[in-house]
Amino acid sequence: MKWSSILLAFAATVVAAPPKPSQKPAPPAPPPSGPPGYPVIPPSKPGKLPSSFKWTSTGVLVTPKNDDRKLAGVKDPSIIFHKGTYHVFASSAKAEGYNLLYFNFTDIAKANDSPFFYLDQAPLGTGYRAAPQVFYFAPQKLWYLVYQDNNAAYSTNPDISNPAGWTAPKVFYPNGTPALIAEGLVNPQQGYWVDMWVICDEKNCHLFSHDDNGRLYRSQTALKDFPNGMGEPVIALSEPRKEDLFEASNVYRLDKETYLLLVECIGQGQSDGGVRYFKSWTAKDLTGPWNALQSTQANPFMGAANVKFPRGQNWTVSISHGEMVRTEVDQNLKLGPCGTWRFLYQGINPAPTNATYNALPWDLGLLTQDGC
Numbered sequence: 001m002k003w004s005s006i007l008l009a010f011a012a013t014v015v016a017a018p019p020k021p022s023q024k025p026a027p028p029a030p031p032p033s034g035p036p037g038y039p040v041i042p043p044s045k046p047g048k049l050p051s052s053f054k055w056t057s058t059g060v061l062v063t064p065k066n067d068d069r070k071l072a073g074v075k076d077p078s079i080i081f082h083k084g085t086y087h088v089f090a091s092s093a094k095a096e097g098y099n100l101l102y103f104n105f106t107d108i109a110k111a112n113d114s115p116f117f118y119l120d121q122a123p124l125g126t127g128y129r130a131a132p133q134v135f136y137f138a139p140q141k142l143w144y145l146v147y148q149d150n151n152a153a154y155s156t157n158p159d160i161s162n163p164a165g166w167t168a169p170k171v172f173y174p175n176g177t178p179a180l181i182a183e184g185l186v187n188p189q190q191g192y193w194v195d196m197w198v199i200c201d202e203k204n205c206h207l208f209s210h211d212d213n214g215r216l217y218r219s220q221t222a223l224k225d226f227p228n229g230m231g232e233p234v235i236a237l238s239e240p241r242k243e244d245l246f247e248a249s250n251v252y253r254l255d256k257e258t259y260l261l262l263v264e265c266i267g268q269g270q271s272d273g274g275v276r277y278f279k280s281w282t283a284k285d286l287t288g289p290w291n292a293l294q295s296t297q298a299n300p301f302m303g304a305a306n307v308k309f310p311r312g313q314n315w316t317v318s319i320s321h322g323e324m325v326r327t328e329v330d331q332n333l334k335l336g337p338c339g340t341w342r343f344l345y346q347g348i349n350p351a352p353t354n355a356t357y358n359a360l361p362w363d364l365g366l367l368t369q370d371g372c
Contacts, residue, residue: 049254049282049338052299054306054370059313060347062088062103062112062364069118070094072355073362074101076131076195076248076321079344080160080329086111087160088344089132089145092118095359098130100147102163108366117163124155124166131195131248131321134160138330139223144198151176152196152209154227172196172207172219172230180233184211191242195321199251199259199286200226200331206286208249209233214242216249216263218287226331237263237281237290243274248321251286253334259283260335261290264321267297269304271350272360276320277303302343302367316347316365325366339372 064071075091075098085104088111092101100119105111120126124145133146142156151171159165177185177193185191191213198207205226207219217233239245248264261281269275280301281290294301304317322345328334335341346362353361 048372049260049293050372052294052306053301053372055302055308055343055367056370057307057309057316057347057368058108058366059310060315060363061108061344061366064361064363065116067116069116072359073346073348074364075346075362077344077346077364078132078134078323080134080326082136082160082327082329085161086325087134089119089134090364091130091132092116093130093358093360093362095356097128097358099126100124100129100132100145104161111364119163119166122155122164122166123168125168129153129169133197133323135198135326135331135333136160136329137200137226139226144227144331146196146198148194148196150193152193152207152230170227172227178219178233180235181209181211181217184213184215184217187213189213189242195247195249197249197251198331199253199333201253201286204286205331206251207233208236208251210247210249212242212247214239214245216245220287236288237261243267245279250323251333252324253332254282254338257284259286260293262301265297267303269317270352271316271318272348272353272355273318273320273357273362275304275350276318277301277305278319302345307367308370315349315363317350318347319367320346320348320362322346322364337372339369341369343367 071092071094073093075093077088077090079088087104089102092099102117103114105114129147129149131148137144143160145155147153153169153171155166157165191211194210196209204220209217215235216237218236219230219233221229243266246265250262252260254260262278264276266274267277277297277300279295280293283290302319322343325342344366347365348362
């Protein structure tokens with residue numbers, strides 16, 4: 001079964017005038033279909049979220065290629081569905097360090113057949129780049145690729161299907177690491193400035209990032225000034241234990257008055273890189289305050305406790321860095337209704353490897369909501 005149509009069914013309910021006697025009403029749109037072997041998923045009403053979630057994962061969906069790059073892992077995927085094609089950007093990871101890669105496909109079941117384009121071949125260039133996020137900035141008619149390079153960096157491209165078209169990196173903070181984040185990187189221990197995420201509302205664009213020390217930061221600039229003018233960060237959320245608010249935040253708009261925040265955490269259990277899961281919060285505004293939704297390893301937004309796998313394919317206990325499959329691809333990052341969500345994530349076989357962190361063998365899988 002092809003999955004390229006599963007996200008085309010997102011739609012809001014429209015109240016139409018009764019048909020004239022000579023007209024026949026149009027048939028209702030079919031509900032979105034799930035993966036092979038799983039039931040149809042009925043969408044919920046916008047803004048209505050359950051007290052717990054359930055997900056079904058694919059088996060391993062995408063792995064490193066057997067080529068001269070000799071990658072150890074494919075990590076940190078960002079994905080959108082645009083004009084019939086899934087576009088994916090990810091970190092290319094090996095012991096020597098990170099860069100970025102791109103691939104696309106029209107059938108999720110055949111995603112692993114797609115060739116990789118390594119973005120160090122584009123003007124984006126060689127060197128440390130990781131944890132990409134892609135979106136279309138409608139005011140400028142440009143695609144933005146946001147990523148970390150020891151600063152919060154970005155490249156632009158007028159055509160997402162041309163991976164050679166990404167520009168050389170520019171940074172959101174020309175004066176270097178902001179003072180608040182610099183302090184957080186050494187207090188109470190050594191951290192890392194990671195996982196930049198941009199989302200805009202009607203007036204401002206907001207940049208979220210982590211210090212791997214239990215703090216989530218937010219900066220903002222006016223929509224009309226983006227990407228310039230990013231202000232001094234503030235702490236959006238914090239936890240005394242870094243593992244309880246670690247990294248890989250996603251922020252989405254659900255409806256006019258609801259934003260959803262996801263943050264990857266490290267829980268109890270054994271797996272290379274730690275057993276990863278996601279907590280969640282909601283807010284009426286991107287400036288907060290953020291109210292906890294699913295906030296424990298036992299009741300996560302996504303994690304081993306609420307993800308099932310096809311028989312015999314329990315390939316990971318970590319549900320780690322990833323992104324919702326988006327069909328509305330602009331800077332507002334709006335999701336369809338709960339019950340239709342898909343999340344492309346990184347996972348890892350929990351058997352010990354004795355590999356260094358950069359060389360851990362991460363693969364990609366896809367989660368599908370089991371109702372809402």
